[in-house]
Amino acid sequence: GAAVIEEVDDDGFTGLLGQKIFLVCMNYHYTGVLTGVNHTFLLLSDPSIVYDTGAWNAKSWSFAESLHVKQWRVRLSAIESWGLAGK
Numbered sequence: 001g002a003a004v005i006e007e008v009d010d011d012g013f014t015g016l017l018g019q020k021i022f023l024v025c026m027n028y029h030y031t032g033v034l035t036g037v038n039h040t041f042l043l044l045s046d047p048s049i050v051y052d053t054g055a056w057n058a059k060s061w062s063f064a065e066s067l068h069v070k071q072w073r074v075r076l077s078a079i080e081s082w083g084l085a086g087k
Helices: none
Strands: 020-025 029-037 041-052 065-066 070-077 080-086
Touching: 020 041, 029 070
Parallel strands: none
Antiparallel strands: 020 029, 020 080, 029 041, 041 065, 041 070
């Protein structure tokens, strides 16, 4: 049978505040601790660009580089999908 989908008012990000997330974006992928959310962007602490994920079940990214800054902003309109970072 068909699954029941419940509509919620949450924007999908506030529940992840304080956790390390992974963002699949139009040009690059990012990972970092989600420390801020507004209507335009997300704020990541300890951010990195993930150039190559490697195998999804691997314990670390195949090729990721720290942005060497404390915080980085990612525009919401560029995000295709997101979730907790498993690596």
